[in-house]
Amino acid sequence: xxxxxxxxxxxxxxxxxxxxxxxxxxxxxxxxxxxxxxxxxxxxxxxxxxxxxxxxxxxxxxxxxxxxxxxxxxxxxxxxxxxxxxxxxxxxxxxxxxxxxxxxxxxxxxxxxxxxxxxxxxxxxxxxxxxxxxxxxxxxxxxxxxxxxxxxxxxxxxxxxxxxxxxxxxxxxxxxxxxxxxxx
Amino acid sequence: xxxxxxxxxxxxxxxxxxxxxxxxxxxxxxxxxxxxxxxxxxxxxxxxxxxxxxxxxxxxxxxxxxxxxxxxxxxxxxxxxxxxxxxxxxxxxxxxxxxxxxxxxxxxxxxxxxxxxxxxxxxxxxxxxxxxxxxxxxxxxxxxxxxxxxxxxxxxxxxxxxxxxxxxxxxxxxxxxxxxxxxxxxxxxxxxxxxxxxxxxxxxxxxxxxxxxxxxxxxxxxxxxxxxxxxxxxxxxxxxxxxxxxxxxxxxxxxxxxxxxxxxxxxxxxxxxxxxxxxxxxxxxxxxxxxxxxxxxxxxxxxxxxxxxxxxxxxxxxxxxxxxxxxxxxxxxxxxxxxxxxxxxxxxxxxxxxxxxxxxxxxxxxxxxxxxxxxxxxxxxxxxxxxxxxxxxxxxxxxxxxxxxxxxxxxxxxxxxxx
Numbered sequence: 001x002x003x004x005x006x007x008x009x010x011x012x013x014x015x016x017x018x019x020x021x022x023x024x025x026x027x028x029x030x031x032x033x034x035x036x037x038x039x040x041x042x043x044x045x046x047x048x049x050x051x052x053x054x055x056x057x058x059x060x061x062x063x064x065x066x067x068x069x070x071x072x073x074x075x076x077x078x079x080x081x082x083x084x085x086x087x088x089x090x091x092x093x094x095x096x097x098x099x100x101x102x103x104x105x106x107x108x109x110x111x112x113x114x115x116x117x118x119x120x121x122x123x124x125x126x127x128x129x130x131x132x133x134x135x136x137x138x139x140x141x142x143x144x145x146x147x148x149x150x151x152x153x154x155x156x157x158x159x160x161x162x163x164x165x166x167x168x169x170x171x172x173x174x175x176x177x178x179x180x181x182x183x184x
Numbered sequence: 185x186x187x188x189x190x191x192x193x194x195x196x197x198x199x200x201x202x203x204x205x206x207x208x209x210x211x212x213x214x215x216x217x218x219x220x221x222x223x224x225x226x227x228x229x230x231x232x233x234x235x236x237x238x239x240x241x242x243x244x245x246x247x248x249x250x251x252x253x254x255x256x257x258x259x260x261x262x263x264x265x266x267x268x269x270x271x272x273x274x275x276x277x278x279x280x281x282x283x284x285x286x287x288x289x290x291x292x293x294x295x296x297x298x299x300x301x302x303x304x305x306x307x308x309x310x311x312x313x314x315x316x317x318x319x320x321x322x323x324x325x326x327x328x329x330x331x332x333x334x335x336x337x338x339x340x341x342x343x344x345x346x347x348x349x350x351x352x353x354x355x356x357x358x359x360x361x362x363x364x365x366x367x368x369x370x371x372x373x374x375x376x377x378x379x380x381x382x383x384x385x386x387x388x389x390x391x392x393x394x395x396x397x398x399x400x401x402x403x404x405x406x407x408x409x410x411x412x413x414x415x416x417x418x419x420x421x422x423x424x425x426x427x428x429x430x431x432x433x434x435x436x437x438x439x440x441x442x443x444x445x446x447x448x449x450x451x452x453x454x455x456x457x458x459x460x461x462x463x464x465x466x467x468x469x470x471x472x473x474x475x476x477x478x479x480x481x482x483x484x485x486x487x488x489x490x491x492x493x494x495x496x497x498x499x500x501x502x503x504x505x506x507x508x509x510x511x512x513x514x515x516x517x518x519x520x521x522x523x524x525x526x527x528x529x530x531x532x533x534x535x536x537x538x539x540x541x542x543x544x545x546x547x548x549x550x551x552x553x554x555x556x557x558x559x560x561x562x563x564x565x566x567x568x569x570x571x572x573x574x575x576x577x578x579x580x581x582x583x584x585x586x587x588x589x590x591x592x593x594x595x596x597x598x599x600x601x602x603x
Contacts, residue, residue, distance in 0.1 A: 013234075098330055118219050119219055120227075121221060121225055121227075122217075122219035125221075133225070133228070137225065137228045137229045137232065140229050140231075141232035141233050144229075144233070144237070145233050145234055145237040146237065149241075150242050152241065156221065157218030158248075158474065160245060161245050162243065163305055165245060174242075174243075175240055
């Protein structure tokens with residue numbers, strides 16, 4: 001089952017690439033979007049160098065560390081970003097696009113389970129998808145900002161390596177920082 | 185009803201199963217579910233947290249503590265932090281009951297007292313500590329301007345003296361318990377250090393500048409003071425050392441007014457020498473510690489000012505036809521270039537105060553009513569700022585400031601890292 005990109009606007013480069021996820025799903029993605037994943041870009045450029053004839057044919061790029069659900073979200077986010085090869089819009093068009101993107105981003109975050117954020121960040125990091133990382137890192141920061149230390153540990157799967165007496169000392173010293181924390 | 189019983193049985197069974205899993209297996213299961221996030225990502229996320237949250241995050245685990253305390257993180261965090269205005273507000277004024285004849289001054293609980301901490305660190309026995317009259321105390325607060333609105337932030341820190349200078353998140357405070365005493369504090373981390381006594385001088389005849397010397401990586405405090413013969417002396421203290429060094433002050437007669445705070449930009453501290461009609465600036469290079477005069481492109485009038493803008497020195501001046509001109513100096517020894525004119529929303533008594541280092545807006549304050557305005561260079565719009573409180577109760581002056589985790593010495597910093 002492959003996921004075809006349904007962008008009706010003709011772009012300057014309608015070359016498509018196929019990405020294969022860890023659970024063996026194939027995603028057909030426009031080159032412009034796939035190039036935002038720098039790891040993919042690197043792979044593609046390496047392939048280009050090694051076999052000139054292979055250009056144009058559908059190279060399947062394996063992404064063994066990325067699950068299909070995660071890749072789908074990242075691709076979807078990537079499509080919404082301003083394309084680097086797009087014609088410059090006037091101020092009004094830019095503003096409408098910005099508003100659209102904001103709405104999309106809010107919708108995306110609302111439907112996301114907090115745990116999925118970590119998967120998205122881990123994948124975006126593996127793919128070297130800078131804009132995605134910026135966005136999801138910010139979303140994660142917004143999520144944990146009012147949470148307690150215990151919640152954060154559980155969320156990240158981190159073990160508390162402080163000795164009880166050390167922790168007590170710090171809590172006292174920084175007591176004022178622990179006010180206003182959400183219930184877990 | 186049957187369903188409910190069935191559910192209860194199922195959950196009970198699950199509970200028994202879970203408990204049966206050994207702790208090891210449980211942990212492995214948990215770990216398998218949480219993806220590995222590399223340290224750079226963690227840093228990136230932590231950089232975006234508001235300060236209180238960041239302080240708490242130190243205690244998640246020791247590696248996070250080390251990340252947050254690392255020099256690189258602290259510097260990156262400083263780079264991303266927006267400018268605010270720091271000021272003091274009298275405790276006495278805060279607690280004024282509307283119909284009381286005498287102000288009832290009580291310090292809020294959980295307030296960190298700078299002086300108390302200082303006395304503690306100097307090992308003064310508790311019984312000997314002076315009971316500082318709360319009516320003489322101030323709270324340290326800051327004003328954030330964002331998107332046409334202002335917000336007041338509190339540090340829950342009190343002090344007895346005025347703020348004399350600010351740099352990179354550190355502030356220079358008067359210590360009224362010791363004549364001529366000065367303290368350097370970071371109101372966010374609450375780390376402080378008392379400075380050795382310098383030359384004593386009445387407050388209206390002296391000015392302090394606070395700067396980071398990029399060449400040596402040290403913070404310096406510059407003290408300009410005027411004697412009875414109206415000569416200006418100058419002494420400089422490298423933060424962390426115990427000795428003020430005398431340096432040659434500006435030539436006699438150059439500097440006539442100390443009403444303005446010095447501005448730090450392009451590697452120097454700059455003073456506007458006259459209250460009106462200044463044709464030059466009196467500046468001292470932070471690294472070479474030498475005074476120069478820098479000619480201004482035109483005479484600086486009563487409501488004009490110099491402001492640090494994105495690292496450069498800008499001269500913001502009122503011009504004909506209700507315009508404000510902005511000139512830029514990119515480096516010492518270079519020439520002023522005229523950057524732009526602000527043509528809308530200018531009022532003659534708007535005094536340029538500071539610029540937002542991240543967003544870029546220029547913030548003005550009107551002499552007449554103390555109202556704030558922000559000029560957005562991108563949208564080319566001057567906007568009046570909605571104040572959270574109608575009249576801001578404050579004492580002394582506003583200092584451009586940034587909330588950071590900066591500490592003044594690398595030795596101080598290295599004490600807080602787990603290896």
